[in-house]
Amino acid sequence: MKQKTTITIIFILIPLILLSQIYAYIYPPHVNPETVPEETGPPVSILLTYALSNLTTQNWTEALKQINNTEHLYVPQNYKYIVTRTIELLRQLTETLKQTNETLEVIELLIEYGQLEEAKTKLKETDILLGKANYTLREVEDAIDQLIQTFNLPSNPLKEKINETKNLLNQYKQTYLKLKQTLEEIITKIEQGTLIQPNLTISANTTKTPVGSTIKICGNLTATNKTLQNKTITIYINKKPYKTTKTSENGSFEINLKLPTIYAPAITIYATYKPEETEPYVPVTSNTIKIELIYQTPTITILEIPEKISPLKNYTLIGEIKLNDTPLENWPLTITINQNTTTIYTDSQGHFNYTITITTKPSTSTITIIMRTQPQKSIGPATTKITIPIEYIDPQITVKTPKIIIAGIKFEIQGTAKTEDGPIRNATIIIKIGSKIVTTNTNENGTFTVKIAPSLLTLSRKLAITIVLAPKEFWINTKTIEKQATIINPLTIITPLIPILIPIASALKQKRKEKHPPVEVREELIETTRHVAVKKEVVKVKHPIVALYWKTIEKIHNKTGVYPQPNQTLREYLTQIKEKIKNIAEKFEKLTILTEKALYAEKTTKQDEKLAKELYKNIIEELKQ
Amino acid sequence: MKRVKIITLALIFSIIFSLTIAYMIPSTDNYSPENPFWNGLKTLENIVNPVQITSITQLKQIINPKQTAILILGPEKPFTTQETQTIKKILEKGAIVLVADDFGQANTLLEQLEIPCKFTQKMLIDPVFYYKNPRLPKIFHIEKTPWTKNIEELTLNYATTLNITSSEIKILANSSEYSYLDINMNNQWDPEEPKGRQPILAQANIGEGTLLLLSDPSIFINSMINKSDNAQLLKNIIEGKTTYLDLSHYITTLHTQLKTIINITLNYIYTPEIKYTLIATTTIITLYTTRKTKEKEEPEKIEEIEEVLKKHPNWDRRILEKLREWREKFGANRTTQTT
Numbered sequence: 001m002k003q004k005t006t007i008t009i010i011f012i013l014i015p016l017i018l019l020s021q022i023y024a025y026i027y028p029p030h031v032n033p034e035t036v037p038e039e040t041g042p043p044v045s046i047l048l049t050y051a052l053s054n055l056t057t058q059n060w061t062e063a064l065k066q067i068n069n070t071e072h073l074y075v076p077q078n079y080k081y082i083v084t085r086t087i088e089l090l091r092q093l094t095e096t097l098k099q100t101n102e103t104l105e106v107i108e109l110l111i112e113y114g115q116l117e118e119a120k121t122k123l124k125e126t127d128i129l130l131g132k133a134n135y136t137l138r139e140v141e142d143a144i145d146q147l148i149q150t151f152n153l154p155s156n157p158l159k160e161k162i163n164e165t166k167n168l169l170n171q172y173k174q175t176y177l178k179l180k181q182t183l184e185e186i187i188t189k190i191e192q193g194t195l196i197q198p199n200l201t202i203s204a205n206t207t208k209t210p211v212g213s214t215i216k217i218c219g220n221l222t223a224t225n226k227t228l229q230n231k232t233i234t235i236y237i238n239k240k241p242y243k244t245t246k247t248s249e250n251g252s253f254e255i256n257l258k259l260p261t262i263y264a265p266a267i268t269i270y271a272t273y274k275p276e277e278t279e280p281y282v283p284v285t286s287n288t289i290k291i292e293l294i295y296q297t298p299t300i301t302i303l304e305i306p307e308k309i310s311p312l313k314n315y316t317l318i319g320e321i322k323l324n325d326t327p328l329e330n331w332p333l334t335i336t337i338n339q340n341t342t343t344i345y346t347d348s349q350g351h352f353n354y355t356i357t358i359t360t361k362p363s364t365s366t367i368t369i370i371m372r373t374q375p376q377k378s379i380g381p382a383t384t385k386i387t388i389p390i391e392y393i394d395p396q397i398t399v400k401t402p403k404i405i406i407a408g409i410k411f412e413i414q415g416t417a418k419t420e421d422g423p424i425r426n427a428t429i430i431i432k433i434g435s436k437i438v439t440t441n442t443n444e445n446g447t448f449t450v451k452i453a454p455s456l457l458t459l460s461r462k463l464a465i466t467i468v469l470a471p472k473e474f475w476i477n478t479k480t481i482e483k484q485a486t487i488i489n490p491l492t493i494i495t496p497l498i499p500i501l502i503p504i505a506s507a508l509k510q511k512r513k514e515k516h517p518p519v520e521v522r523e524e525l526i527e528t529t530r531h532v533a534v535k536k537e538v539v540k541v542k543h544p545i546v547a548l549y550w551k552t553i554e555k556i557h558n559k560t561g562v563y564p565q566p567n568q569t570l571r572e573y574l575t576q577i578k579e580k581i582k583n584i585a586e587k588f589e590k591l592t593i594l595t596e597k598a599l600y601a602e603k604t605t606k607q608d609e610k611l612a613k614e615l616y617k618n619i620i621e622e623l624k625q
Numbered sequence: 626m627k628r629v630k631i632i633t634l635a636l637i638f639s640i641i642f643s644l645t646i647a648y649m650i651p652s653t654d655n656y657s658p659e660n661p662f663w664n665g666l667k668t669l670e671n672i673v674n675p676v677q678i679t680s681i682t683q684l685k686q687i688i689n690p691k692q693t694a695i696l697i698l699g700p701e702k703p704f705t706t707q708e709t710q711t712i713k714k715i716l717e718k719g720a721i722v723l724v725a726d727d728f729g730q731a732n733t734l735l736e737q738l739e740i741p742c743k744f745t746q747k748m749l750i751d752p753v754f755y756y757k758n759p760r761l762p763k764i765f766h767i768e769k770t771p772w773t774k775n776i777e778e779l780t781l782n783y784a785t786t787l788n789i790t791s792s793e794i795k796i797l798a799n800s801s802e803y804s805y806l807d808i809n810m811n812n813q814w815d816p817e818e819p820k821g822r823q824p825i826l827a828q829a830n831i832g833e834g835t836l837l838l839l840s841d842p843s844i845f846i847n848s849m850i851n852k853s854d855n856a857q858l859l860k861n862i863i864e865g866k867t868t869y870l871d872l873s874h875y876i877t878t879l880h881t882q883l884k885t886i887i888n889i890t891l892n893y894i895y896t897p898e899i900k901y902t903l904i905a906t907t908t909i910i911t912l913y914t915t916r917k918t919k920e921k922e923e924p925e926k927i928e929e930i931e932e933v934l935k936k937h938p939n940w941d942r943r944i945l946e947k948l949r950e951w952r953e954k955f956g957a958n959r960t961t962q963t964t
Contacts (some may be wrong), residue, residue, distance in 0.1 A: 028783055029655055029666060029699055029727055029728060029729070029783060029842070029843055030655075030782040030783045030843035030846060030849070031758075031761075031782065031783060032664070032848055033663075033756065033757060033761060033780075033848050033849060034662045034663065034848060036757050036760075036761065037757075037758065038757045039757065039759065040753075043752055043753040043755070043759075043803075045843075046752065046753050046803065047753055056882065069754070069765070069801070072754045072763045072765050072778055072801075073753070073754060074754075074755055074756045074763070088711050306705065309769060430688040430689075432686070432688045435686060437685070437686065437688060459896050459897070459898050460898060461895065461896070461897060465687060468688050468689055476688070478691070480689060489898075492898040493678060493898075495898060495902055496901040496902040496905050497905075498902075499902065499905045499906040499909050500905050500909060502909075503909050503912070503913060566939040585809060591861070599935050599938065600935060620885055
């Protein structure tokens with residue numbers, strides 16, 4: 001039962017653990033583009049099919065766009081030429097077909113307006129275009145066949161589109177032939193006399209006239225020396241129908257034409273006559289007359305202009321409007337600044353005054369002022385555009401920072417922010433020291449003071465104090481300054497000294513101990529090989545018990561005159577003098593045992609040393625008695 | 626004792642050697658700025674030289690947000706509320722934050738920021754405009770904005786799209802009209818799958834800042850950054866700004882974790898306090914050990930004489946010392962020969 005549960009848990013857990021890996025496998029964040037397998041054929045067929053579709057529906061713009069988009073196609077280097085060439089041919093075909101279509105439309109209009117000669121010329125042009133289109137289409141077809149073979153593309157959709165293009169071209173050919181036939185029929189009919197080509201001429205009473213003035217247009221509509229009466233004539237100004245009139249009994253017409261207020265150097269005027277279907281006439285367009293428009297353009301002269309503009313400040317723009325050196329009095333002038341338009345008027349001297357004030361943050365670093373005079377009658381408009389840079393002021397900031405900062409101790413940063421115009425009030429000051437950020441504001445005098453206590457955890461180092469001044473006024477630039485300071489952390493300076501100080505202290509302690517050892521006894525070894533004992537300072541015995549023993553020996557020697565012989569052991573010496581020192585023999589024996597222990601045993605205890613001292617004292621005292 | 630010493634020393638040296646090797650071998654993690662291979666961000670690192678942040682809280686240290694660009698590329702861990710708040714605050718103060726993601730966790734950030742846009746996390750396929758493979762679509766429907774200055778084309782790599790639900794979000798780039806989302810991953814378009822132009826780059830304004838959303842972080846990896854105008858997009862974003870690269874939302878491999886630890890440790894060691902403490906400690910330990918060894922040798926010599934003197938207290942120490950000196954000088958063998 002337990003085993004089953006364990007296996008079930010494992011089976012549940014493993015997929016859960018592997019879930020992220022499985023997800024990453026299905027949705028990898030990326031693949032190596034250099035090792036990713038290339039698609040067998042470039043996706044050119046889809047794009048060509050779409051481009052040809054647009055071409056056959058005469059959506060020229062879209063077709064050309066699709067063709068241009070082929071630049072983004074990925075084509076392996078080996079096949080690049082085939083694809084590029086096909087696309088180039090397709091572009092040529094599209095442009096030729098577009099031009100053919102446009103020419104055919106023009107021919108239709110020319111025939112409609114009886115401009116038969118122009119129509120004939122255009123038909124010739126179309127013939128050439130159709131020939132070119134036919135040739136290019138064959139080239140495109142061959143190129144596409146090549147693509148189909150090279151990339152093993154599905155041929156049906158492309159072939160279908162090529163056939164549709166062929167149909168379109170045939171359609172154009174048909175239209176061309178139809179128009180050619182219509183034109184030929186008209187010409188034949190004119191030659192046969194079944195259709196009469198009227199003659200429409202117009203003239204104007206002037207070739208030069210002020211803008212908006214009225215001119216007189218006179219004209220004649222005749223057909224084989226016969227006047228055509230009561231026929232509708234349409235007058236066109238700048239190719240747009242403007243007015244209609246009717247011919248009089250003698251086929252003439254006269255019309256007063258109030259010209260539109262166009263301030264251009266010239267306008268073109270012509271007239272057309274479109275006969276009814278039942279009438280034996282061919283439509284006709286008159287000669288075109290050109291009327292020069294007379295108007296005067298005033299001059300706007302800027303007399304005073306600021307070199308730079310600071311926001312919120314008032315600047316005066318002074319100028320004058322003159323017409324041939326004559327000031328234009330009370331003349332309207334529209335001033336556009338940042339899409340806001342105001343109209344002002346000139347004074348009696350033709351001068352104008354305008355106060356520029358920028359209150360909102362402009363999107364660019366300059367302001368553009370467009371001044372346009374309003375046209376009035378024969379005085380046309382005049383426009384002047386001036387660009388003035390906005391003055392972004394660089395503030396001055398002075399900051400006093402300490403050169404040395406002690407961690408854990410408060411220090412002060414003082415500073416002043418100002419411009420040439422005065423202090424910068426209420427500006428945000430951001431101070432960054434290490435990881436600490438402090439924010440404050442400047443006061444009315446543009447000064448600020450910040451007290452900062454660096455954390456005791458700050459490490460001793462040179463650090464940069466960054467001070468950012470961010471004024472509220474958008475025309476005053478933000479300024480960042482950096483100051484260097486050395487922060488000293490007493491703790492972190494002591495820390496590296498600790499491993500140095502510890503052994504030094506212990507070494508000093510040991511030295512001191514050596515200078516003042518707890519018991520320092522100089523042992524005197526007595527040479528007794530001769531009768532006269534010779535004292536010889538030999539060894540420095542460090543053991544206190546042994547030292548006490550030798551001191552005792554010295555005293556016993558004084559009393560008994562017996563020194564231990566070099567060949568004698570301590571016990572032998574004890575036995576030798578035991579009788580002579582009866583009263584202290586027991587104590588001396590104990591001291592001898594302790595000395596033996598000190599000399600031959602591994603260790604003596606403090607207790608032993610204490611006992612030895614007591615024994616030594618007692619022995620000395622008793623010897624004195 | 627000596628054997629223990631040798632084993633300890635061998636162990637220490639092998640650990641140091643292994644750590645050095647681990648430190649020297651470059652990372653192979655996705656989006657790692659230390660990774661020089663195809664899937665890393667070494668090239669980005671070279672172009673941008675960003676400040677690498679291992680915690681979003683480091684962004685609180687930024688004092689000039691208007692001059693700051695933050696890159697969050699393919700986050701693998703979700704964003705916490707605190708992290709979102711930090712990012713929001715810095716955005717409001719004027720920073721530029723690029724959040725580029727495909728199948729990661731950036732939606733957690735967008736949700737918390739209440740941005741009416743999401744990464745669809747479905748694969749974008751373009752069967753017509755691609756580099757080598759339809760899963761590497763090319764983007765050329767690009768609006769003219771300061772962010773897309775001098776960009777004609779971008780090449781993506783296993784990208785997704787953006788699902789924008791408000792006109793407040795400005796679309797900056799779209800995929801081609803032939804693209805579609807391959808929801809069921811069968812490499813072909815199915816009737817239920819969205820097709821046509823899909824937004825891949827968008828802009829949202831938050832306070833004074835700009836949040837840029839890009840539906841593929843891979844365009845900045847080493848193997849992709851130089852394709853089309855991918856690098857130009859990066860340059861436009863970071864132009865004249867201090868750039869921060871978020872590394873806190875990646876799931877790193879053990880190797881990278883170890884490298885990070887080594888790096889942190891080295892950084893600490895390089896601080897003057899630690900550096901000089903270590904030098905002092907090492908010097909003291911060396912001196913102490915040398916002295917101990919010397920001291921140990923000395924008592925051995927003294928002990929020998931002391932032992933003789935214990936047995937024969939009346940013998941001359943100086944003679945004994947002299948004898949020992951001669952023995953050491955002429956050697957035991959010679960003495961034996963003489964006798």
